[in-house]
Amino acid sequence: MVRMSAEERRESVIRAAMSEFARGGYHGTSTEAIAKRVGVSQPYLFRLFPGKKAIFLAVAERCLQEMRRVFEESSEGLHGEEALRAMAEAYARLITEQPERLQMQLQTYVTVAAAEAAGDHEFGEMVRKGWMELWDTVHLPLGGDIGETTSFMAYGMLINTLAGMGFPPEHRIWEGLYLSARVKRNPDDAS
């Protein structure tokens, strides 16, 4: 048994919960599964967090923050075309290296609606705020071009979905995205 400070434990709970929630979503993940992955007893989670919902919220928030940080760091000092390419590459790397982060993103979006319908707007506000920050983080290095930013986010969402559905990288469905990347890098190729 390795003892940790409550803060450190909370941290590892968030990481473990991210993996679990990414796979099973909110309702498909038991607190026991999270506890097992952390290596701690299940009731102890309720000392670290007030409830299951709070864990999910913490994970969702963390996920958005880190996604933002990826875009921020990858585009640092770059502008326009170069920033776009750098962010796209960073995103692609993130997806291939940590696919669960991608799944967690989808889970977050899906869970928001249920929460809103159930009258819980706290979760929705947090996610929308996080998304706006993400949007602005991308918006700035792209020179404030709204169309470009929207398009970047749109392709990102398509990638999320296709990857989530389990299309293998060599599937023809990806062709249009590779194509668009090429076009983006060399606009003269566009017809």
Add this chain to the structure above:
Amino acid sequence: MVRMSAEERRESVIRAAMSEFARGGYHGTSTEAIAKRVGVSQPYLFRLFPGKKAIFLAVAERCLQEMRRVFEESSEGLHGEEALRAMAEAYARLITEQPERLQMQLQTYVTVAAAEAAGDHEFGEMVRKGWMELWDTVHLPLGGDIGETTSFMAYGMLINTLAGMGFPPEHRIWEGLYLSARVKRNPDDAS
């Protein structure tokens, strides 16, 4: 008590389950909730379907089929720019009129990954096949332009996500999409 043929009942179960699964996802929806909405006893669902999973599968399949039909019918006889506009409008109408269909789509994508991870590839194959059909259905009237089709799907996914997160229609996040629609309709405006 209104008696129906098993086939008719299955049909109303699918419709009811679509609403329920759209809100709660697979694990967040109880068979009792579905049965209540249908107006039938919970155990009877298991006469009509072999299990809960089968109901979800039927709903997901139906959802993809109907989405495909919307694109097919709206673009009938049209090509290129006109077809794109018609499909976009049909999609927008669908979303505002039946938001649950949109949510169900997201739920489907999210659930696939869990099924795949659990070793159940039947669901994944069905969804990927359905998506490919959807893709081809859009691809054809767009003149076989891969980039255009991919872009269309990407914006669709972004719309799904933003709507799912509960951004109100007047929120500035939508601006880029309205903009892109304008550009698409009148390419000369694009810089």
Add this chain to the structure above:
DNA sequence: GTAGTTAGTGATTGAGTACTAACTTACGTC
């Protein structure tokens, strides 16, 4: 009208789940 079939229900079961309460073990500190 009665025999066979199909639609549908009530009661139940067994597994799982979020969360609580009471207890125990390790750590720092004076």
Add this chain to the structure above:
DNA sequence: GACGTAAGTTAGTACTCAATCACTAACTAC
């Protein structure tokens, strides 16, 4: 080295949920 505190556990509760079983009510064909 005792004492207070913070980390962590074991046992248990109240509840939900998918699925089964045995049964009843309605339609249909003869």
